Amino acid sequence: MKQHKLEANHINVGYDKKEVIDDLSVTLPDGKISVIIGANACGKSTLLKTYARLLQPKKGEILLDGKNIHLENTKELAKVIGLLPQSPIAPEGIRVSDLVARGRFPHQGFMSSLTEKDYEAIQEALEMMKIADLADRSIDELSGGQRQRVWIAMALAQQTDILFLDEPTTYLDITYQIEILDLLKELNETKKTTIIMVLHDINLSARYADHIIALKDGDLVAEGNPCNIVNEDLIKTVFNLNCSVISDPISHTPLIIPIGKYPRKEEGCQI
Template identity: 55%
Template sequence: MTADRSLEARGVRLGYGDRVIVDELDLTVPGGRITAIVGANACGKSTLLKSMARLLTPRSGSVLLDGKDIHRLPTKRVARDLGLLPQSPIAPEGITVSDLVSRGRTPHHGPLARWTRADDEAVAQALDATDTAAIADRSVDELSGGQRQRVWIAMALAQQTDVLLLDEPTTFLDVSHQIDVLDLLTDLNRDRGTTIVMVLHDLNLAARYADYLVAMAGGHLYGAGDPGVVLTAETVRAVFGLDSRVIPDPLTGRPLVLPIGRHHVPAELIGRA
């Protein structure tokens, strides 16, 4: 999504069965930037992302893509504009890495369209970018959790959408590959102008990589804006119920959260922000 595209939620109320998870939430995603959504477990982060990806219809309110209700747009058109990496994707049994990544090209094909050189190039670039080209012929079933996660990201990249939504993209990855993935998403944003919206659990990675930070609590928007403004000790306490100190990251100047627990912390700091 380049800066002239738009994605927003207006007064969305979301839930499953009789349970309301997100209530009357408004959010405008900055076009052409990286947005990270943070919050405690079960606060509605993934539910909000599903509604923005057209997987969950709001009970009230609407999600708008370029000013149009995303749930009323043709499925294929949405798939060409918006890609999603869900939290726990499931691959068909026995499928190879290259075949799974190739499925990212499906939205670009009509009923009679043939596979083209552009499709080959998109898949090859996605495999290279995620360091999965060497395992392209292997079955996804044989891979480690971290390898599978990189393959799913490759499929999302092969889709070449303007908007990319990712639910916990660093899950199952070791520290090195977490940084690789977030660097990759930053490159995608800077080189192609792709809008990135991702749910992250690591507050410090969210603060370092996001241009725009969204903090959720209890199904509501607690705060949204520049990470340096949103991510404070007060926010950490309100959203996570955790005392902390927030200091400037010595490498980036962004907020760095230092949790305060009951152990390994000087007694005079316990309970202080």
């Protein structure tokens, strides 16, 4: 994978007259996994979409290797940046392999058919997501976790250096969440793909992220390695949640223990 510098430079982003992000500047670390966290409606997905050129800043700019991405050729940009949005919709009855093949569009010429290189990229993506055995199945027949792996495989077939994923684990049970995040971690480690995600689960974010970007009301509160920035004060500021932060005994990353109104049982569990 090529090295890239992707940065938000004093961006303001909003919808109609509502401003969501105000004067934000963040450079994404190359070859790492970054996770954007924050409470609902704080601007997480807005920031991700702006980085991926789905939204244009009202002020400031998104720079890829020093160039404004809104001035770049769309098809050429799609060879560098891939995006898996929230709740993508597949054509009814489409086969898994045909959906994954759509990721090769940026690499194809006008009216050209799939080449040997395209088929190799498709097969590699299927194997990386461990769904090669599902290639001839209709996506309508698959479970939620299997479908999510198919969508990620389509993004992988695009063979981009940078991959954005907007809440890739939403609506999945914990087994599928861990499975998807493990596969993305493997992709990052083997291909050095720069991955940027929006996640709701702060503990999974801390476990899988190399770099966390914490937002509140469209403002950057903190960014950095989870071990350096995730603490009780950050969680209180970002989520308005009282908590205790301990070391995860498995990953040795921050583990958030929420403190609610009724945190104690009269008799504890013997485990």
